Amino acid sequence: MNSHRDGRAKSFVGGEIMNEQMRQRRGRLWMIVAVLTIGGMLLAACGGSKTTPAPAQSPTTDTKDATAAAIASATGNPNIPTLHDVVELAPPVPQDGGSQPGALPNATLTYQMSSDIPSADPAVDSWGNIYPLVFMPLLSLTPDNRVAQYAAENMQLSDDGMTYTFKLRKTFFSDGVAVTAGDYAFGMQRVCDPVVAGSYSNVFFDIVGCQDWRSADESSVSQDQMNELRQAVEESIKAIAEDTLQIKISHPAGYFPYVLTLWMTDPVRRDLVENDPGGWWKNPDTYLGNGPFRVTKYTPNQEWVFEPNPHFPLGKPGISKLTLKIIPSSATALLAYQTGELDIYALSTSQYPQVLSNPVLKPDLIELLSPSTMWLYLNMEDPPFDSLEVRQAFASAMNRELYIQQVNSGAGQPAGTLLYPGIPGYQTEYQQAYDPDRAKALLAEAGYPGGKDFPAIKLYFDGSDDLSKKDALFWSDQFKQVLGVNIVPSGIDSVELSKMFDEKDPELQLTTSVWWQDYPSAQNWLSLLFGNDSPFASRGWNDPKFNDLVNQADRLSGDEAAALYAKADAYLAEMAAALFYMHGADLTLVKPYVRGYSTGASQTYGFYYNMVFGPGAMYVVEH
Incomplete structure (x- = not known):
């Protein structure tokens, strides 16, 4: 499970730019980092009020307590089941910012990325800025951290806790083509494909056959063996009807629904990918999803531009033009926020004292854990x-x-x-x-x-x-x-x-x-x-x-x-x-005319929760 996460554990980043990059790249072990400045624009923080750590306690020398006793004490149940109950999915997170009172019909919103991305293919890399705008993963999260419906309207679990079955809502790619369970299956299967060589494949290693296929070395495995490995994954992730997806995992895993909120479950059209495997995501005409927005323009190392997906099923997004502007310098980005070029900006922590001492900027600051x-x-x-x-x-x-x-x-x-x-x-x-x-x-x-x-x-x-x-x-x-x-x-x-x-x-x-x-x-x-x-x-x-x-x-x-x-x-x-x-700290400047976002203390991605799980909910009022 760890071999393909190793590459993500080898990065070294100075604190000045970590705020943006840590949000862009999720679940990364960064070593030798001086200053942690989580902010930026890609997956943020956990909620939670500040608490003073409890006093350190006396060391425990007896570490031979029976684990069963510890478990029984923790849960109050001496007979721990091997199967968990499935929590009912919460309703979808609202994404109807365009329908809110006072929402400007032609609103624009711009925020910063500190660098361009190596790939916007959901199976390849872990940069989370783009995916939530373009695609609908199987599941979502509410601000209070409950697993919620999204593409999936319901989730059923087998008695042994190892087979998940999802009934999908009717959705469409932004060109009007209907999304099927087969599109979700194909997108997820690609995560396990050694040719695609995704950097987050290990997150799917609970799925039967995924680790074996992803880890296979084509130089030492025959084509017949490789086909068998691929077929095993296709059997574990498959469409059993046009609107029904089935996923088999190798053991009961209570955390697995959280995994299914990630971008690796995004649906992908086989025809678009196979016509241009390495470049399909660079072209707005072929980078199509079923999420709240669609790409209208991509200029490498400059910007991504989006507009609402007219076929999005969960409401009218509140932003008519959304721009992700690539600004490598945090000083330049802060200046762009001050001059009105950016509407949202995630600080580096070195800028935190400057903002606190600025009477104009301080009221715009949202500080979360x-x-x-x-x-x-x-x-x-x-x-x-x-x-x-x-x-x-x-x-x-x-x-x-x-x-x-x-x-x-x-x-x-x-x-x-x-x-x-x-x-x-x-x-x-x-x-x-x-x-x-x-x-x-x-x-x-x-x-x-x-x-x-x-x-x-x-x-x-x-x-x-x-x-x-x-x-x-x-x-x-x-x-x-x-x-x-x-x-x-x-x-x-x-x-x-x-x-x-x-x-x-x-x-x-x-x-x-x-x-x-x-x-x-x-x-x-x-x-x-x-x-x-x-x-x-x-x-x-x-x-x-x-x-x-x-x-x-x-x-x-x-x-x-x-x-x-x-x-x-x-x-x-x-x-x-x-x-x-x-x-x-998750530190974000937000213009006062931007509305429709959540800042709950319990949301586990800080302000960036809004970019990931509710981008269509944000809107702009008169200013």
């Missing part, structure tokens, strides 16, 4: 971080509030655990927290009083990035001040650093990482990043108790799953398998 977490990666297999007391000492030595103020311009929220506030499974039972007295006591207990005899440790960062250097300098200074240890900031080439991370090089004892979610399920965090010997986890972390908790949770849904994920989240933080320190 981002579905992201930053942490320090550890080599837990070798001394000194093989010691629980040492790891907990370092976790207690981290002044997270000071980091946010000094390094991240005051934007963000202290993180004491992997999960962020607002996602089901978030807990406050155990949070890593700044406690210098406890930090010193734990380090002394581990045999290093006042840092005496503690070995010098390198904190690796991307040497080409000044912001990453600033990040490393801050934490090395913190550990020196509180613990008396020598942590040496060590800049190296980003490619070499990525190689060390991928290979879990024992020399890589300390570095920084950040995750920004694919979908708002704790499975996308706990299980994927730290479960079952994950390649993203700290070297030496493969804990049976943690694995049992997340494996059980992954099979369930709703409150039962959340209770188990909360147990796993608390245990991960207590065992200090990573040193968590910040959840990012």
Whole structure:
């Protein structure tokens, strides 16, 4: 499940541009990042009010508790079922901005992209700006994180929890051609195709046969074998009627409906793709979908222009011309917002103080929590971080509030655990927290009083990035001040650093990482990043108790799953398998005449929720 996510785990981005890029590219593990500025224009943040991390608790030395007892305690049910109940789909998210009182009939809306995209083919890449405008995925999300109808009007689940059947509503491509279940099946099958070589294929690896086909090497697999692999996927994702789609997965997975809200479920016309496999998405005449908008113009490295899809079934979109303007410089983009060239702009965090001090801009600022977490990666297999007391000492030595103020311009929220506030499974039972007295006591207990005899440790960062250097300098200074240890900031080439991370090089004892979610399920965090010997986890972390908790949770849904994920989240933080320190900020400037968007505290993509799940709901009033 991880081989094709590895490519997404090798990117290095300076904080100044991360706000835009992290929204554009979902679910990416970014290493060696100095400043987290999630904003931009592509998948944003989680909702949730700011909370102070709970005080760190005494270390638990007995880790041999029976997992069954933990599960029973978490759920109140000693007989955990292997099948979850399907939650009824919420009604579709309204996208009828054009029908709202006061909506201007010829409204235009412009927002920024920091760079053009390598591909707008839903099966190929993960840039989320374009897909939600052009296509209707199978399912959607409400602002309060409920899975909702979209292309699918209902969802049925087999008794064994492994076959999903969807009845599709009647929709049309923007040229008037009817969309069929076969178009959805073809689009999803392409995600598993090794020739297409999509960067997000692993998200579909729960589907029977997808991983085998996607991972097949044409140089070592015969054509007959390749055909068999393809046919297995075609059997697992298939149209059983013109309006009925069936998907088979290999095991019960309570989180799977969240996966089906992603763009990889977009319908694709076989005739359009096969006539020009590499370029069909570049031409507005062939890049056709059934979403609220259609592309009317694409100028590479300059702009994308859209107008409403006249065949969209869920209302009249509120914008008659929507433009995504490519502006690489955050300073230039902010100026464009000030002069009225942009109507919506996602800040970099370095611009946050400037906006707060500007009486004209400050009222336009919408500040939400981002579905992201930053942490320090550890080599837990070798001394000194093989010691629980040492790891907990370092976790207690981290002044997270000071980091946010000094390094991240005051934007963000202290993180004491992997999960962020607002996602089901978030807990406050155990949070890593700044406690210098406890930090010193734990380090002394581990045999290093006042840092005496503690070995010098390198904190690796991307040497080409000044912001990453600033990040490393801050934490090395913190550990020196509180613990008396020598942590040496060590800049190296980003490619070499990525190689060390991928290979879990024992020399890589300390570095920084950040995750920004694919979908708002704790499975996308706990299980994927730290479960079952994950390649993203700290070297030496493969804990049976943690694995049992997340494996059980992954099979369930709703409150039962959340209770188990909360147990796993608390245990991960207590065992200090990573040193968590910040959840990012989602900072967006929105002109006061733009309406129809949601800013609920519980929405799990920040302001960009509106661009992904309700672009047709936005509208403009007289100004």
